[in-house]
Amino acid sequence: MTTGEGQATRRLARGIRPTGVLNFPLALTYVNSWTASTLERIDLVAGTWQRALMLDGHDLLITVGPSTTPDALILEIAGPHVSPDLLDRAEREVRRIFALDTDPAEFAALAWADDILRPIVTPYEGMRPIVVADLYESLVWAILGQQINVGFARRLKDRLVETSGHELVVDDVRYPLLPRPEVVAALDPAVLLGQQFSRQKTAYVIGVSEEIASGRLDLHELATLPDDEAIDELIRLRGVGRWTAEYVLMRGMGRADVIPAGDVSLQLLIGTAATGARVREPELRAIAERWRPWRSWATFFVWMSRQFGA
DNA sequence: ATCCAGGCTCCTG
DNA sequence: CAGGAGCATGGA
Numbered sequence: 001m002t003t004g005e006g007q008a009t010r011r012l013a014r015g016i017r018p019t020g021v022l023n024f025p026l027a028l029t030y031v032n033s034w035t036a037s038t039l040e041r042i043d044l045v046a047g048t049w050q051r052a053l054m055l056d057g058h059d060l061l062i063t064v065g066p067s068t069t070p071d072a073l074i075l076e077i078a079g080p081h082v083s084p085d086l087l088d089r090a091e092r093e094v095r096r097i098f099a100l101d102t103d104p105a106e107f108a109a110l111a112w113a114d115d116i117l118r119p120i121v122t123p124y125e126g127m128r129p130i131v132v133a134d135l136y137e138s139l140v141w142a143i144l145g146q147q148i149n150v151g152f153a154r155r156l157k158d159r160l161v162e163t164s165g166h167e168l169v170v171d172d173v174r175y176p177l178l179p180r181p182e183v184v185a186a187l188d189p190a191v192l193l194g195q196q197f198s199r200q201k202t203a204y205v206i207g208v209s210e211e212i213a214s215g216r217l218d219l220h221e222l223a224t225l226p227d228d229e230a231i232d233e234l235i236r237l238r239g240v241g242r243w244t245a246e247y248v249l250m251r252g253m254g255r256a257d258v259i260p261a262g263d264v265s266l267q268l269l270i271g272t273a274a275t276g277a278r279v280r281e282p283e284l285r286a287i288a289e290r291w292r293p294w295r296s297w298a299t300f301f302v303w304m305s306r307q308f309g310a
Numbered sequence: 311a312t313c314c315a316g317g318c319t320c321c322t323g
Numbered sequence: 324c325a326g327g328a329g330c331a332t333g334g335a
Contacts, residue, residue: 147316147317148332149314198332204318238319266316
């Protein structure tokens with residue numbers, strides 16, 4: 001399915017200003033190298049981030065790039081339907097994705113005083129946790145990433161987009177989008193099984209999509225709940241355990257104080273730094289207490305340091 | 311080959 | 324209710 005083809009592209013733009021110090025080029029470098037970034041287009045030379053996103057029922061191309069005004073960014077939306085309201089909506093999304101409303105100074109102070117975080121965080125001044133642009137996408141990615149290597153998970157995500165996704169065309173450039181939940185919900189399991197999805201992942205992804213498509217799970221409402229209630233709501237889904245729920249809160253919703261402590265890589269990285277060996281989940285939660293109310297930020301930087309091989 | 315990877319469900323004892 | 328097997332696939 002394609003939207004935008006043959007229709008006039010309209011555009012709207014405005015400048016946006018982050019709170020506190022922002023290193024946007026570093027954020028782009030991160031997104032560019034993150035395994036699950038299948039839907040973003042990053043231009044490191046121009047310093048721009050682009051992706052298609054459905055907002056309020058309209059597929060939009062969102063572009064964020066540098067401004068001539070110091071410490072500011074330019075946000076542009078493009079597509080067959082744009083409006084000032086959609087520009088407002090896009091700005092809210094971009095502020096959430098790049099954590100523009102959070103001054104990183106408070107976390108930086110905490111990290112500077114912490115023996116584990118200091119060496120990890122210090123090289124990345126102005127870096128903030130990047131949120132997956134679409135909550136549904138973060139949920140699907142978390143399920144795909146369960147217990148398999150992330151390279152393979154990436155391949156599964158690519159196939160989901162190729163076979164069932166759709167795209168927005170702007171200026172003859174095709175911008176892919178993840179299939180809508182209702183499309184995945186209606187999918188024949190054989191399609192996914194034929195693409196190396198395991199029986200479990202097939203059932204989980206289709207099942208979660210059914211919950212959303214039917215309205216039994218309302219992602220907008222989920223986003224308004226306190227952390228613990230949102231986690232409980234997610235865990236009732238088949239295929240979603242505590243790790244996945246916490247991952248979604250952190251990476252999909254931008255909650256600042258969640259740590260997926262069941263994560264083996266965190267148990268290894270943080271455990272080794274703290275005690276010299278891998279720790280298990282309860283001990284990792286105990287260690288992470290000192291990072292309240294910034295446990296997601298701490299987690300993000302630990303993962304990022306591994307990704308960048310620092 | 312063997313182990314394990316950004317886990318979850320289901321079934322034991 | 325804690326503990327462990329089974330799941331499916333690919334990379335080290």
